[in-house]
Amino acid sequence: EVQLVESGGGLVKPGGSLRLSCAASGFTFSNAWMSWVRQAPGKGLEWVGRIKSKTDGGTTDYAAPVKGRFTISRDDSKNTLYLQMNSLKTEDTAVYYCTTVANWGWHFDIWGQGTMVTVSS
Amino acid sequence: QSALTQPRSVSGSPGQSVTISCTGTSSDVGGYNYVSWYQQHPGKAPKLMIYDVSKRPSGVPDRFSGSKSGNTASLTISGLQAEDEADYYCCSYAGRWVFGGGTKLTVL
Numbered sequence: 001e002v003q004l005v006e007s008g009g010g011l012v013k014p015g016g017s018l019r020l021s022c023a024a025s026g027f028t029f030s031n032a033w034m035s036w037v038r039q040a041p042g043k044g045l046e047w048v049g050r051i052k053s054k055t056d057g058g059t060t061d062y063a064a065p066v067k068g069r070f071t072i073s074r075d076d077s078k079n080t081l082y083l084q085m086n087s088l089k090t091e092d093t094a095v096y097y098c099t100t101v102a103n104w105g106w107h108f109d110i111w112g113q114g115t116m117v118t119v120s121s
Numbered sequence: 122q123s124a125l126t127q128p129r130s131v132s133g134s135p136g137q138s139v140t141i142s143c144t145g146t147s148s149d150v151g152g153y154n155y156v157s158w159y160q161q162h163p164g165k166a167p168k169l170m171i172y173d174v175s176k177r178p179s180g181v182p183d184r185f186s187g188s189k190s191g192n193t194a195s196l197t198i199s200g201l202q203a204e205d206e207a208d209y210y211c212c213s214y215a216g217r218w219v220f221g222g223g224t225k226l227t228v229l
Contacts, residue, residue, distance in 0.1 A: 037220075044220055045159070045212070107155070108159075
C-alpha cells in the first residue's frame with residue numbers, strides 16, 4: 001500500500017525550531033519528487049516547498065513566506081522526507097502535509113494524513 | 122504568485138450539476154495546462170480529483186470533469202451526491218505551485 005506518514009508536529013514558541021518527518025512506503029521513494037503543503041486552521045492549502053529526486057539533482061525550492069527559514073531534505077536510505085523549520089512565526093501554525101509530485105506531471109498525487117504545528121507563546 | 126480566485130461556496134441538490142471556477146492569470150492558469158483539483162473532507166487530507174486541466178486519476182468517478190478557458194479553469198460535478206459535499210481546491214503549476222482559496226460545496 002502506498003503511504004506517507006508525517007510525524008514531529010507539536011507546540012513551539014515563536015522563534016523556535018521544529019523538524020517534521022515523513023515516512024514513505026509502497027513506492028520507490030528515491031525516484032520521487034516530494035513536496036510539503038500546509039493548511040492554517042480554517043484556511044486553504046499553501047505550497048511550502050519541493051525537493052527533486054537525487055537523480056534529478058536533489059535541488060530544493062521554497063515559497064516566499066518560508067524561504068531562508070525552512071529546509072527540505074531527504075534520506076533515501078530511510079525512505080524519509082524532512083522539513084526543518086527555524087525562526088518559526090505564529091503564522092506558520094498549520095497542518096503540514098507531505099505529498100509526492102506525480103511522475104511526468106505537476107500535481108500532487110499521494111498525500112499523508114498531516115501533522116499539526118502550533119507556534120504560540 | 123498570488124492565490125488563484127475561487128468562489129467561497131457553491132451549492133446544488135442531489136442529481137444536479139455544479140461548476141466551480143478558478144481564475145488566475147496568463148502567467149499561471151492561462152499559460153500552462155497544469156491545473157489540478159483536490160477534494161478535502163473535514164479533518165481529512167486532500168485527494169487528487171483532476172490533473173492537467175481535464176484528466177481523471179483512476180478511481181475518480183467520471184461525474185467529475187475539468188476544463189479551461191483563458192485564465193479560468195473549471196471543475197464540474199454532475200449527478201451530485203451527498204458524499205461530494207466537501208471543500209475543493211484548484212492548483213496551478215508555473216515553475217512553482219499556487220492554490221486557490223478553496224470552495225465549499227454544499228449538497229442541499
